[in-house]
Amino acid sequence: MVTKMSDVSLRLTLVGRTFSLTPLPRHLNAPCTADEECGCRATHRLLSRRTASVELLCDRHALAWSREQDSELPTEATGDA
Numbered sequence: 001m002v003t004k005m006s007d008v009s010l011r012l013t014l015v016g017r018t019f020s021l022t023p024l025p026r027h028l029n030a031p032c033t034a035d036e037e038c039g040c041r042a043t044h045r046l047l048s049r050r051t052a053s054v055e056l057l058c059d060r061h062a063l064a065w066s067r068e069q070d071s072e073l074p075t076e077a078t079g080d081a
């Protein structure tokens with residue numbers, strides 16, 4: 001997957017028990033808060049229900065974060081009685 005920084009096209013939506021990741025409106029101009037050194041434009045909002053905190057993530061960090069969650073999420077609908 002190729003991510004171009006100049007063209008914001010990533011629209012991820014991930015909702016779990018303790019978090020929700022949703023796309024930010026395109027007109028919103030806020031910096032990524034995932035990493036002090038990132039400085040990219042945020043494209044997604046990450047809400048943590050455990051800590052009631054909100055983080056703003058750029059394309060890169062949203063992707064990286066979603067990959068981390070992927071490996072931890074339980075697989076759904078497999079022999080659920």
Ligand SMILES: [Zn+2]
Nearest residue numbers: 032038058061
């Ligand atoms: Zn970032």
